[in-house]
Amino acid sequence: MRRAFLGEFEEIVLLVVAACPAEAYGVTIWEDLQQQTGRSITMSAVHATLYRLEEKGFLSSTMGGATAERGGRRKRFFTLTALGVRALNDVQQVRSRLWQAIPPGKFQLIGG
Amino acid sequence: MKKQPIPPRWADWLLEVFVAPPLREDVQGDLHEVFYKRTEQEGLSKARREFIWAVLHYINPYFFKARQRTNRQSDYPSPSYLHPAMLRNYLTIALRTLAHNKAYSIINVVGLSIGLAAAMLIILYTKDEVSYDRFHTNNPNLYRITSRDITPGDQKPSYNTNTGIFQGPKFTAGTPEIQSFVRFQSGQSDIRQGNEVKSQEMFSTDPEFFQLFSFPLLSGDPKTALSRPKTVVISEDMAEKQFGTTDALGKIMFIKTEAQFEPYTVTGVAVKCPQNSSIKFDVLLPITVSKEDIARSDNWFSFFLNTFVLVRPNANIKAVEATMNRIYQTDAKNTILEMAKKFGIKSKTIYSLQPLTEMHLSTDLPVNNGLVDESRPTFSYILSGIALFVLLIACINFVNLTVARSLKRAKEIGVRKVVGGGRNQLIIQFLGESFLLCFVAFVLAIVLLLLVLPTFNQLANKALSFAYLLDVKLIAGYIGLFLVTGLLAGFYPAIVLSGFSPVQSLYSRFRFAGRNYLQRGLIVLQFSLASFLIVATLTINSQLNYLTTKSLGYDDRNLVAVNKSSLNHSEARLLKSELMKFPTIVDVAPKNRGFWGTVAKVNGEKQLSFAYETVDEMYLPLLKIPILAGRNFSPDFPSDSTQSVLVNESFVKEAGWKNPIGQEVNFFAYEIPERYKVIGVVKDYHFAALNQKIRPQLFTMKPKNDFGKAFVKIKPHTETESLRAIEQTFKKLFPINPYSYSFLDQDNLKKYESEAKWRQIMLFGAILTIFISCIGLLGLATLAAERRTKEIGIRKVLGASVSSIVQLLSSDFLRLVGFSFVLAFPAAYFAIDKWLENYPYRIEISAWTFALAALLAILIAFFTVSFQSIRAAMSNPVKSLRSE
Secondary structure (H helix, E strand, C coil), X not given: CCCCCCCHHHHHHHHHHHHCCCCEEHHHHHHHHHHHHCCCCCHHHHHHHHHHHHHHCCEEXXXXXXXXXXXXXXXXXXXXXXXXXXXXXXXXXXXXHHHHHCCCCHHHHHHC | CCCCCCCCHHHHHHHHHHCCHHHHHHHHHHHHHHHHHHHHXXXXXXXXXXXXXXXXXXXXXXXXXXXXXXXXXCCCCCCCCCCHHHHHHHHHHHHHHXXXXXXXXXXXXHHHHHHHHHHHHHHHHHHHHHCCCCCCCCCXXXXXXXXXXXXXXCCCCEEECXXXXXXXXXXXXXXXXXEEEEEEEEEEEEEEECCEEEEEEEEEECCCHHHHCCCCEEECCCCCCCCCCCEEEEEHHHHHHHXXXXXXXXXXXXXXXXXXXXXEEEEEEECCCCCCCCCCCCEEEECCCCHXXXXXXXXXXXXXXXXXXXXXXXXXXXXXXXXXHHHHHHHCHHHHHHHHHHHCCCCEEEEEEEEHHHCCCCCXXXXXCCCCCCCCHHHHHHHHHHHHHHHHHHHHHHHHHHHHHHHHHHHXXXXXXXXXXXXXXXXXXXXXXXXXXHHHHHHHHHHHHHHHHHHHHHHHCCCCCHHHHCCHHHHHHHHHHHHHHHXXXXXXHHHHHHCCCHHHHHCCCCCCCCHHHHHHHHHHHHHHHHHHHHHHHHHHHHHHHHHHHCCCCCCCCCEEEEEEEEECHXXXXXXXXXXXXXXXXXEEEEECCCCCEEEEEECCCEEEEEEEEEECCCHHHHCCCCEEEECCCCCCCCCHHHHEEEEEHHHHXXXXXXXCCCCEEEECCCCCCEEEEEEEEECCCCCCCCCCCCCCEEEECXXXXXXXXXXXXXXXXXXXXHHHHHHHHHHHHCCCCCCCEEEHHXXXXXXXXXXXXXXXXXXXXXXXXXXXXXXXXXXXXXXHHHHCHHHHHHHHHCCCXXXXXXXXXXXXXXXXXXXXXXXXHHHHHHHHHHHHCXXXXXXXXXXXXXXXXHHHHHHHHHHHHHHHHHHHHHCCHHHHXXXX
């Protein structure tokens, strides 16, 4: 099985795309990201990550139709690929396994 | 309405520069969207600041380098013009169009390949011409000593390419810049070959010969090969002939240079001289100069050999020449004065150096006296001209036909443009097609070249081979020729066709506006060139006919010339009495060999130079040369041989005699001056070739002058018996002399070989030009007929006759051909007038030549055009009108 190498930011971007109810493109993803994480993120970081994820095959993109509001430029819509879904599942499984491995009561000891 | 806010232009521009095209649209779109949103939320200035800040983050290699990635493809890709798929498409379309229009394709390819082959041939020829004598490693420091005589009052100096025995050694001794010299003297000597005796051309030269010139030796030491007397260097051919092997070093050859055969040791066998060498030897002997000759300082005035010198690199040639002339003036001072007094010579001799490589094509200082392959630069020029003509015409055809054919391809171009074909793309397509055709033509041209090379070699008297082509410069030249031709042929169609407006070209009534002028102009040009060449060919032909058929003033039929060196008067009498025993022999008359010339004084002081012929009393009657006044030599007057001469009309005229009989000719130049009385005047006859004017001529019977040959008049149609008789007699009387004979009328024809060659080459050029012009015309006529199919159909339905339609289709072209004469004939008149000036005896330029040329051109053009137009006129109108 191919291991999914996902960075933290990549994982979040992928999750945002997955969570997006409507068609996801640069601006919506950027806004959701900021909203969800509360961090200030530059647009270029979002774009670079999206394209990289596409190169890795976790995302696919299609160009939409011509638009009126942005100088007629088309939007690039991103959707999750099967590979992307599997990668997210992998990550989640690893995490839940690790969560389960934490001895009960350990957090109370540390956190108080 | 509020003005729409826009993001800062420079930032936008920056974004376009730094984000690669595949990402540009959506990135820019996203940023703009955010900008508009923020403008509404926070105001313009903040939005602008944020936009700029965001844009700056895109300036990094990731966005700049982003390429078309595997799963990122533009939905509407615009591939490059040279995308493999497009190239394949161009090729398919090109082959389809070619296959669809077989006639045009063949015309184009054949025309171009003939043009190219002609050009290649000429490049070969000129390359060979200019390559003469360039293979010597000592070039460019090799020179030949030449001189010119300047007579006060005469504008044109008389040039002399020969030198004597002194110039070489004395100039070399006195001029430090001259490293060494080689004298090269040609002669004819007998050699013994098995039991036979053969006359062989031999050269005498100095031992440094093989150091100066780069003639490699198969065996033998080049440094010492000719340093001892009675040694000989022979060519491999000669060794093969003489000894049956090239391994001939140390073998003995018997050569008769003086009175008898003497043994010569072979000290070297030389590789065959290159074809492009002015020096071609089979036998080389060491030069021998007797002590008496060296002592006689009047040998400064005896010119009979070629002297070559090797000058130090970077020497100032002007200074070397000046030194040479100083040496001459000092060394020969007394002799010059003496000769001036004795012979009244007023001219001054100035020596100069001629680069070895310039010898071959020099007009003033040609190669002679043993040096071979004299050539004229005009020959190269004319040939290059013809090749250029032919290539030009082939290109014209190509352009003409392609542009004409474009009428049919207008729709293709329209469709290509509508589906997004750019102008550049079309230009590439059409240029590519022309290069494709050009390439095919090139291959065909090489095949053609290989086929005609042997014939051409024979015509041009060359030994060119295809291997000559394999030379870096030439290959570069051919590639250049290929590119230029392809470009020339494809450029105009490419530019014109790609400029069509798709709307116009898809609208079927599309017509080309300016095209007709170009096409017409090109036809006129083609036929001008063709008719020019026709006129030239006709003129050369009639001049040659004139030269070969004009009466020479004597009867050269059934005359056999037999050569015998130093045939003295008693031997001549013996030969005659022996030969007269045979019934087929009419008579025999001896004469000196070659052309002798001398000077004598007439009317007391006047000096006259003339041809000096030693004959006997039979010569004039035998050749049927009439005597106009006085009488011939006669045995009845025994004093004739010592006191009398005959002269020709030109002599009388030059001397200015009213009453020539009894006048005195004073041979003052002899040791003891001799005086002769003129006893008769001979009618002028062409003793030299017809391209020379008849000079004064004098006949003597002086017993001291040896004859060199005998003319034997034989009865007609008895060649076999007579020749056998002559040979038997000759071998019986002169067993150690080589026997050779020739028929005088054949010898006379040989004098016009160069004219005959000219005629052949001109004819060749004219036929080529006409042929290529005609196939071009045929193509255009076909197109015209095709374009007017419907018109012809309607005319026929309305009752037009075949002849009227043929006339309709042909008259246009014939008018153009007629117009071409206006251009061609003045140029042709000028050119042939100049050419004919070379001949003192020439034809008049007649209007008939031009009329004939015009008739020929029109007939050929009419035939070509009618070939198509008759077919079009005969076609069934039902077919042409139904095909809507």
